Amino acid sequence: MKVAIIIGTRPExxxxxxxxxxxxxxxxxxxxxxxxxxxxxEMGKIFFDELKLPIAKYNLNIGSGSHAEETGRMLVGIEKxxxxxxxxxxxxxxxxxxxxxGALGAAKLGIRVGHIEAGERNYDRNMPxxxxxxxxxxxxxxxxxxxxxxxxxxxxxGIASEKIIVTGSTIVEVITESLKIAKxxxxxxxTGLDTKAYFLATFHRQENVDDSQRLSGIxxxxxxxxxEFNMPIVCPVHPRTKDRLKKFGLSIPEGVKxxxxxxxxxxxxxxxxxxxxxxxSGGVQMEACILQVPCVTLRETTEWSETIEVGANTLSGxxxxxxxxxxxxxxxxRNKWGNPxxxxxxxxxxxxxxxxxxx
Numbered sequence: 635m636k637v638a639i640i641i642g643t644r645p646e647x648x649x650x651x652x653x654x655x656x657x658x659x660x661x662x663x664x665x666x667x668x669x670x671x672x673x674x675x676e677m678g679k680i681f682f683d684e685l686k687l688p689i690a691k692y693n694l695n696i697g698s699g700s701h702a703e704e705t706g707r708m709l710v711g712i713e714k715x716x717x718x719x720x721x722x723x724x725x726x727x728x729x730x731x732x733x734x735x736g737a738l739g740a741a742k743l744g745i746r747v748g749h750i751e752a753g754e755r756n757y758d759r760n761m762p763x764x765x766x767x768x769x770x771x772x773x774x775x776x777x778x779x780x781x782x783x784x785x786x787x788x789x790x791x792g793i794a795s796e797k798i799i800v801t802g803s804t805i806v807e808v809i810t811e812s813l814k815i816a817k818x819x820x821x822x823x824x825t826g827l828d829t830k831a832y833f834l835a836t837f838h839r840q841e842n843v844d845d846s847q848r849l850s851g852i853x854x855x856x857x858x859x860x861x862e863f864n865m866p867i868v869c870p871v872h873p874r875t876k877d878r879l880k881k882f883g884l885s886i887p888e889g890v891k892x893x894x895x896x897x898x899x900x901x902x903x904x905x906x907x908x909x910x911x912x913x914x915s916g917g918v919q920m921e922a923c924i925l926q927v928p929c930v931t932l933r934e935t936t937e938w939s940e941t942i943e944v945g946a947n948t949l950s951g952x953x954x955x956x957x958x959x960x961x962x963x964x965x966x967x968r969n970k971w972g973n974p975x976x977x978x979x980x981x982x983x984x985x986x987x988x989x990x991x992x993x
Contacts, residue, residue, distance in 0.1 A: 635662065635663060635722045635723075635989075635992045636663045636664065636665075636719065636720070636721040636722050637657060637662055637663065637664040637665075637721060637722065637723055637724075637725060637988065637992075638664070638665060638667060638715075638716065638719060638721035638723070638724045638725070638740075638745075639653065639654060639657070639664060639665070639666045639667070639724075639725045640666075640667045640669065640712065640724060640725070640726050640732060640733075640736035641666065641667070641668055641669070641690075641727070641732065642668060642669035642670065642671035642696070642708070642730055642731070642732025642733075643671050643728075643730050643732065644681050644898075645728065645915075645917040646727050646728055646730065646732065646733075647668075647681045647682065647685070647687070648681060648685065648805070648808055648898055648917070649727055649728070649750070649751070649803070649804045649805050649808065649917070650725075650727050650750070650804070651685045651687055651804070651808060651981075652804045652807050652808060652980065652981025652982075653725065653727075653750070653804060653981050653984050653985060654666060654687055654688075655687070655981065656981045656982055656984065656985035657985055658688075659985075660985050660986075660989065662985065662988075662989065665691040665692070665719060665721075666687075666688070666690040666691055666692075667690065667691065667692040667694070667712065667715055667736075668690035668692065668693045668694070669694045669696045669708050669711070669712070669732045669735070669736075670693055670694050670695040670696045670697060671696055671697075671704060671708070671730060671731060671732045680897040680898075681897065681898050684812075684815070684897050684898050684899050685808075685812075685898065692715050694707075694708065694711040694712070696708055696711070701731060701762055704731045704735075705731045705734060705735050708731065708732060708735035708736075708739075709735045709738065709739050712735055712736055712739040712740075713739050713742075713743065716739060716740060716743055716745060717743070721745060722745070722746065722992050723745065723746040723747070723748055723775075723776075723988060723992055724736055724737070724739075724740035724745055724746070724747050724748070725747075725748045725750060725984075725988075726747070726748070726749055726750070726770065727749075727750040727751055727804075728750070728751050728767075729751070729754070729763035729764070729766045729767040729770075729916075729937070730763070730766065731762075731766065733749070733766055733767075733770050734765075734766040734769060734770055737749065737769070737770040737773055737774060738769070738773065741773045746775040746776070746992075747770075747773060747774040747775055747776070748774065748775065748776040748777075748778060748984075748988065749770050749771055749774040749776070749777050749778065750778045750801075750804070750984065751778070751779075751780055751784075751803070752767075752770075752771050752774065752777035752778055752779050752784065752788060752798070753771065753777065753779045753780075753781075753783075753784030753785055753786075753787045753788040753798075754767055754780070754784055754787075754916075754937040754938065755767065755768075755787055755937060756935035756936055756937040756939075757935065758934075758935045760841065761841060761935075762840070763916075763937075764937070767937070771788060771791070771793065772791070772793070774797070775797060776797060776799070776987070776988070776991065777793060777797050777798045777799070778799055778801050778980075778984050778987075779798060779799070779800045779801070780800075780801070780802060780803040780975055780976065780980070781800065781802075781803075781940050781974055781975065781976075782800055783939070783940060784800070785798050785800045799983070799984075799987050801976065801979075801980040801983040801984050801987075802975055802976015802977060802978070802979065802980040802983070803920065803975035803976055803980055804980045804981050804984075805917070805920050805921060805924065805975065806924060806973065806975050806976050806977070806978040806980065807978040807979070807980065807981055809902070809921060809924050809925065810978050812898065812899060812902055813902065813906065815899050816899045816900075816902040816903040816906065817903070818899075819899045819900045819902075819903035820900075821896055821899075821900035821901070821903045821904050822903055822904060822907050824893075825868050825891065825893065825904070827866060827868065829907040830907060830908070830909045831865065831866075831909065832865055832866045832867065832868050832907075832908060832909065833859065833863075833865050833866070833867045833868070833908060833909060833910045833911070833912060833961075834867070834868050834869075834904050834905060834908040834910070834911045834912070834913075835856055835867050835868070835869045835890070835911070835912040835913065836869065836870060836872070836911075836912075836913045836914070836915055836918055837849075837852050837872075837875060837912075837913065837914045837932055838872035838874050838875050838914065838915070839914045839915070839933070840874075841933075842914050842932060842933070842952060843872075843874055843875045843878040844878060846878075846882040846884070848952040849875075849878060849879070849882065849884060849952075850882075850884060851951075851952040851953050851954055851957075852932055852952050852957070853884060853885075853886065853887055853890075854887070854954035855912075855932075855950075855952070855953065855954040855955075855956075855957030855958065856869075856887055856889075856890050856912065856957070857887030857888060857889065857890070857954075858954050858955075858957070858958050859912070859957060859958060859961050860887065860888065860889025860890065861888075861889070862958060862961075862962075863961065863965070865889075865909060865910075866889055866890075866891055867889055867890045867891065867912075868891050868893060868904060868908075869886070869890050869891065869892050869893070870892075870893050870894065870895050870896050870901065870904075871892045871893070871894070871895070872895065873895070902921070905918070905921055905922060905925055905927060906925050906927070908927055909927075909928075909965070910927070910928050910929075910930065910961060910964060910965055911927055911928070911929045911930070912929075912930045912932060912950075912957065912960075912961070913929065913930075913931060913932065914931065914932040914933050916936070916937055916938055919931055919936060919938045919941050919947055920938055920941065920975060922941075922946065922947070923938075923940075923941040923944065923946040923947060923971070923973065923974070923975070924973055924975060926946075926969045926970075926971070927969070928946065928947075928964035928965065928967060928969060929941065929946060929947040929948075929964065930947075930948055930950050930957065930960035930961055930963075930964055931947055931948065931949050931950065931960075932950060932951070932952055932957065933949060933950075933951065933952075934949060934951045935949070936949060940974040940975070941974070943974070944971040944972055944973075944974055945967060945971045946971045947964075948960045948963050948964055
């Protein structure tokens with residue numbers, strides 16, 4: 635048996651790390667292919683280093699482009715590697731163009747596909763990630779769901795129950811292990827802020843930052859949040875966001891302190907010590923929930939509805955007034971909710987399931 639693990643973005647590196655480590659610990663023959671979606675492998679290398687992962691065997695360095703350009707270039711590169719390596723199964727995680735290209739490339743070659751984080755839905759087809767999730771789920775042979783709810787969604791869509799295993803999310807074990815290391819991070823000290831004395835904001839999604847009106851609304855909302863709560867807002871600026879701010883001639887409001895993108899340990903430290911998180915990231919919603927930090931999601935929908943159901947998160951959209959309302963709501967809650975994403979053994983369960991099926 636040989637396992638191909640295909641990743642392309644920094645969140646995929648983070649969430650796939652327990653499975654990569656599990657393959658190593660169980661002696662599973664495997665290799666990692668990094669597509670370099672958006673950014674070069676070198677830019678993501680800090681995540682490999684911090685998570686103590688071996689370097690990827692293949693790096694496609696795809697970079698940015700339209701959805702068709704990215705996916706097409708990835709398909710060509712992935713197919714060449716899969717033909718050379720001839721793996722038994724390809725593993726992909728999440729909902730990016732890398733996931734779609736990896737799953738489609740493998741399925742076309744008759745290679746089995748395992749989709750981690752299967753069954754997540756926000757039912758918004760305007761988001762390319764939703765299309766990627768649906769297509770990948772329906773061409774996968776094994777579907778690893780993070781929650782019982784995700785597993786039920788898959789069965790309602792006609793996917794056979796024997797293909798589905800509810801493992802929990804790998805992010806639980808990543809956070810559990812990484813918090814020990816993140817305590818030594820200097821990220822908080824470098825901001826000049828004290829624990830629970832600031833808010834953390836991240837926004838980078840295409841539908842938000844590529845739309846000048848929505849991006850303006852987010853900025854106005856952050857400015858209003860600062861004025862109402864008198865809490866500084868730390869904002870690691872994503873390269874896409876930085877480019878759009880310049881393109882649209884928009885300014886960062888008073889009270890928002892921008893910093894360069896951080897490594898995982900530094901960012902985890904900022905999440906852990908924040909009084910509130912405002913984000914449009916799916917992964918950050920999950921991390922905030924697990925860390926017991928209230929979250930306002932700058933979107934109208936979320937694929938991680940479990941975070942809302944347990945009381946850890948609320949949807950605000952991008953309007954300034956609604957962002958303020960979301961902040962008031964979440965700051966008025968006690969940070970006492972259950973973790974819906976499992977017991978921190980998802981990586982081991984995934985590898986053990988593959989070993990049981992792919993002997």
